[in-house]
Amino acid sequence: NAGVTQTPKFQVLKTGQSMTLQCAQDMNHNSMYWYRQDPGMGLRLIYYSASEGTTDKGEVPNGYNVSRLNKREFSLRLESAAPSQTSVYFCASSEMSGANQPQHFGDGTRLSIL
Amino acid sequence: SQQGEEDPQALSIQEGENATMNCSYKTSINNLQWYRQNSGRGLVHLILIRSNEREKHSGRLRVTLDTSKKSSSLLITASRAADTASYFCATASNAGNNRKLIWGLGTSLAVNP
Numbered sequence: 001n002a003g004v005t006q007t008p009k010f011q012v013l014k015t016g017q018s019m020t021l022q023c024a025q026d027m028n029h030n031s032m033y034w035y036r037q038d039p040g041m042g043l044r045l046i047y048y049s050a051s052e053g054t055t056d057k058g059e060v061p062n063g064y065n066v067s068r069l070n071k072r073e074f075s076l077r078l079e080s081a082a083p084s085q086t087s088v089y090f091c092a093s094s095e096m097s098g099a100n101q102p103q104h105f106g107d108g109t110r111l112s113i114l
Numbered sequence: 115s116q117q118g119e120e121d122p123q124a125l126s127i128q129e130g131e132n133a134t135m136n137c138s139y140k141t142s143i144n145n146l147q148w149y150r151q152n153s154g155r156g157l158v159h160l161i162l163i164r165s166n167e168r169e170k171h172s173g174r175l176r177v178t179l180d181t182s183k184k185s186s187s188l189l190i191t192a193s194r195a196a197d198t199a200s201y202f203c204a205t206a207s208n209a210g211n212n213r214k215l216i217w218g219l220g221t222s223l224a225v226n227p
Contacts, residue, residue, distance in 0.1 A: 043157075099214055
């Protein structure tokens with residue numbers, strides 16, 4: 001049982017390049033989330049999808065776009081990467097929307113932007 | 115925006131000892147959750163405690179919640195080297211649409227063999 005799978009695990013980009021981070025969950029969860037984790041800042045919510053077909057902005061959405069491709073998959077796109085987006089990105093899912101649910105996390109994508 | 119603040123920021127103990135971490139928060143909550151993060155891995159959910167609960171147990175973990183003091187504690191009894199990790203609290207506000215968790219900065223626990 002894989003849970004939440006993120007690809008790639010590591011990536012180095014040059015400023016201005018674009019890329020898409022992939023996330024898939026096999027738990028039939030309705031809600032999915034993208035976070036970034038930076039030293040001294042804690043986890044910050046970028047975007048979330050309460051259910052298939054819906055997406056909403058989180059705390060730090062600027063510079064990112066998301067797509068809820070289907071119930072399993074939720075991708076995060078950086079259109080023009082900036083050094084400030086160097087971070088560890090985590091995808092998570094929960095059975096239902098709302099903050100009364102445990103969230104299940106992938107192991108992250110470590111992204112460096114030069 | 116940070117809601118939970120864990121204390122201490124770092125804790126180092128010997129195997130077999132108990133470890134206590136605290137979390138304070140600012141606004142009224144629906145629930146509070148504790149997560150563990152091993153180095154280089156994602157977060158793992160440990161316990162969810164609702165605002166009308168005072169204490170919850172799971173194996174060697176004991177969580178308490180004091181809503182009057184806006185604080186929670188996580189106790190790990192008889193610690194093991196495998197408990198070495200960062201521990202985070204996350205709160206769910208009871209305001210608005212209540213869709214988001216607000217995360218603390220974590221306590222880094224080192225359990226020495």
